[in-house]
Amino acid sequence: MKEKKVIVSLKGISKTYDNDVKVVKNIDLDIYEGEFLTILGASGCGKTTTLRMIAGFEDVSSGDICIDGSSVIGVPPYKRQVNTAFQSYALFPHLSVYDNIAYGLKVKKVSKAEIHERVSHMLSLIRLDGYEKRKPAQLSGGQKQRVSIARALINNPKVLLLDEPLGALDLNLRKQMQLELKTMQKKLGITFIYITHDQEEALTMSDRIAVMHKGILEQVCSPKELYMKPKTKYVAEFIGESNIFEGVVKDRNSDNCTVAIESGNILCSGDGYVAGQMVYVCIRPEKVRITRKAGSGNSLPAEIKEQIFTGNMMKHIAVLSNGHEIKIADIASYNDINIGDKVYLEWDAKDAVMIKNPTSPMAENFDTLRGVQ
């Protein structure tokens, strides 16, 4: 892979509001040229504030933001080489579609002929040719959002910031627009910084995802890695479904760790853990297998409590001996397992992902836990 150029660099940025509420806490993040980076988080996690600081609508309380190598602290939004697509579209209601898209160029006093050419190009890119004379009030939600994206893209920004642009659209339209946006981004090669609370949207579209929680970046990585190797308990719970166990590292060899959980010892994969350390273990529902007989590896006895048929798969909920519920997503053998069956749950060590437990790095009650088994 060729050397990637950093286009936006967040260096320890924080945002504290007047009432002493810290919404963004010391974030470090490099965003590369041409990538589709999504900042994913629940509402109120500080993701929009972060975006607004990059756009210049909010000042940073501390830290530095560099766009294309130079600091933009104190630079007003109209002098920054980024453009924004707003969640509420924020189209100018008194201007036509054409004039909305042309706005940025008109402000920069580009010649009329060039404006016409570039607006026409944008209109065909967003497939709204023939709509130039319409007012925003005469457009549907999806059309408004396309105009707002075209209006931002026409300035050829170094970075396009998208603040939950599809949030107000219905599900089908949203899925269609996701693909359209992704295609558009690949075609233009412009860096997209995309804000969403929708994990599926983030997984579908992004090159990298930055998960934000309570003003902190939890994990920044590819969608696949985020799902396969969550680094924090929050990420494991937030992205997809997961079964999470609390346990203590008992033993480790070159490949795996043995972790003592309440229901027994399980083999897990993870680097850099030491015996006695408290950890979480995350196992995805589709990695759990149901068997009739006890296996040699990770195998815990359980009873099937509930089954939900979703068409392409059967979702089971099984209860371990200690009452802990395990979710299982099964696409293979859902015919022969019924509610009330006594079964064994198995999974491979590589699918049991260890996560650090920040509340208590070393176990004080290790011995008591060991005594349980």
Place this chain on the structure above:
Amino acid sequence: MTTSRSRFNFTALVYILPLTLALLLLVVLPLLYVGAMSFMGRGAYGGTIRRFTVDAYESLADFTYLKAVGRSICMALKSSVLCILLGYPFTFIVARKWKKSGKLLMFLLMIPVYTSSLARLYSLVIMFNSSGLINTALMKLHIISSPLQMLYTNGSITIGLVQYLLPFAVMPLYSSIEKLDEATIEASYDLGAGKIKTFIKVILPMTFPGIIAAFIILFVPAIGTYFITDVIGGGTVYMIGNIICNQFLSARNWPLGAALSVCVVIFILLMLYLYSRIGNLDDLGAM
């Protein structure tokens, strides 16, 4: 829908009838009477003689009246525009920047509305008098040697009108400035427009309906006012309102007073019609 609409709704009628009757009796009927009066002959001691004539309208062509009409329009225009120029920045700050302390400022602005207008006017007279506050202060400071003539001038009438009208300018401006979406302003900055360009290209056009509404609300009473011009103008500067008043009370030419009134009403209706057209355009453009 159709059934409920076609069904006779007695309760609704009971609710609507009293005010409708009052408006008919107290506004529409007198106005029609004034209209009819303008086509009647002039009684020797006031009143009218029942015969059809357009004498009153013919005498409207007199230069004195045209001048008064022109002066009234000028004065109303000047004070309305001044009110908007003063009111717009005030309202902008109150509605968008100082949302908490703004409420107090709005309250302070509204106090004069609930105060006797006569008291407010005479306090202005006291300010502008040759022995008034301003003249005394300027003379004490040796800036002027003899008192300036401030009362009974167009300038003082304009100030009187502005202080009377200003609160009414702020109300329609407030509602249009307050509902301005912050995101559209941010979008303009985002697209490279600075503060001045954003104001001219986004904020001003989007609040234009409010400006027009304010203008109508100011202009209509300003053109018909006569007591402000009477008290501050001292009866020396004739506006159309003063002439109408004089025709009825001292010149005893009721048909002419009525014809002048009809002109004012038609002019105001015309303005309201134009406004409704602009208002409709705004509805089309609104989100």
